[in-house]
Amino acid sequence: MPENNNVVVLDRLGDDEVSLLEILDHVVNAGVVIHGSLVISLAGVDLLYVGLNVVLTAVETALQHMRYDVPTAAKPRRALP
Amino acid sequence: MPLLPYCIIPADAEADLPAVGVRESAVEVLAVDRLRCLYSVLPDFSLVSAPDLQREALRFDAVIRELLAKTAVIPFRFPTLLGTADELRGFMAEHLHQYSAAIKRLADGVQMELRIEHASFATAADSGAAYLQARATATRALSQTAEHARAAAGGLMREWLTRNTARGLRCYALVPRELTAEFQTRMRSLSTPEGVTIVVSGPWPAAEFLDDTAQHR
Numbered sequence: 388m389p390e391n392n393n394v395v396v397l398d399r400l401g402d403d404e405v406s407l408l409e410i411l412d413h414v415v416n417a418g419v420v421i422h423g424s425l426v427i428s429l430a431g432v433d434l435l436y437v438g439l440n441v442v443l444t445a446v447e448t449a450l451q452h453m454r455y456d457v458p459t460a461a462k463p464r465r466a467l468p
Numbered sequence: 469m470p471l472l473p474y475c476i477i478p479a480d481a482e483a484d485l486p487a488v489g490v491r492e493s494a495v496e497v498l499a500v501d502r503l504r505c506l507y508s509v510l511p512d513f514s515l516v517s518a519p520d521l522q523r524e525a526l527r528f529d530a531v532i533r534e535l536l537a538k539t540a541v542i543p544f545r546f547p548t549l550l551g552t553a554d555e556l557r558g559f560m561a562e563h564l565h566q567y568s569a570a571i572k573r574l575a576d577g578v579q580m581e582l583r584i585e586h587a588s589f590a591t592a593a594d595s596g597a598a599y600l601q602a603r604a605t606a607t608r609a610l611s612q613t614a615e616h617a618r619a620a621a622g623g624l625m626r627e628w629l630t631r632n633t634a635r636g637l638r639c640y641a642l643v644p645r646e647l648t649a650e651f652q653t654r655m656r657s658l659s660t661p662e663g664v665t666i667v668v669s670g671p672w673p674a675a676e677f678l679d680d681t682a683q684h685r
Contacts, residue, residue: 392659394656394658394666394668395667395668396652396656397668409667409669411525411526413529413675414525414528414529414532414545414546415525417545417672418475418545418546418673418675419542419543419548420548421544421548
């Protein structure tokens with residue numbers, strides 16, 4: 388089987404579009420999830436932990452219609468049993 | 469006012485706290501037993517555009533990355549918002565044992581990643597048989613590449629995970645912080661079969677090596 392060296396090492400994260408997407412994917416999709424935390428809603432869509440593409444899509448949808456701010460007095464959800 | 473937690477670090481971490489975080493707010497510390505949780509108070513948190521989200525996500529990442537250079541980090545997902553410091557304290561207290569164990573286990577390990585993809589995964593085939601043939605060939609190539617990468621990493625890593633993705637495989641290596649440059653060097657020298665590409669990234673917080681109870685999936 389023919390072999391190549393198609394290896395890219397992102398050793399300076401954030402310097403280009405590929406590494407930027409890696410960063411955004413990590414911060415949105417990796418890490419601790421807290422049940423019962425506030426839900427950010429944009430354009431009526433609950434966005435607690437969703438993929439990056441869905442977040443960006445929902446933001447763009449919201450921009451088409453209105454400006455939406457997270458209410459500072461919003462009540463947290465009840466924790467899941 | 470909403471609190472946005474960044475991450476959990478050991479209480480005895482020898483790391484300076486980042487000065488500013490999301491929305492250029494101060495990064496504050498909540499101490500609970502052997503752990504610290506870093507967070508910001510955000511009196512006005514709004515994400516009104518994709519560029520806003522991107523900018524604040526990068527600021528969030530910058531806080532994580534600054535700490536990761538010095539200590540074990542368990543990140544929260546962005547954006548996580550809580551109502552009060554008491555809620556955050558309560559969450560930390562409830563999961564103290566899990567996170568303390570995770571921090572101890574991760575110690576000085578960071579996560580290096582390989583995104584291994586094959587061009588044929590994104591290509592439509594002319595027929596079902598051709599698709600299956602191409603898929604089988606690609607799957608073999610991906611698996612072999614992952615195995616070669618794992619072998620090349622050898623004694624550098626403590627643990628290795630492989631997960632399937634829509635375009636191929638994603639491999640995660642738990643590597644001591646001081647060996648990340650060596651890991652990158654070894655990955656650069658890998659040969660890849662026709663059609664296979666590898667993107668190596670990291671270091672990241674070792675989120676994939678947290679067990680499910682610590683991540684609360």
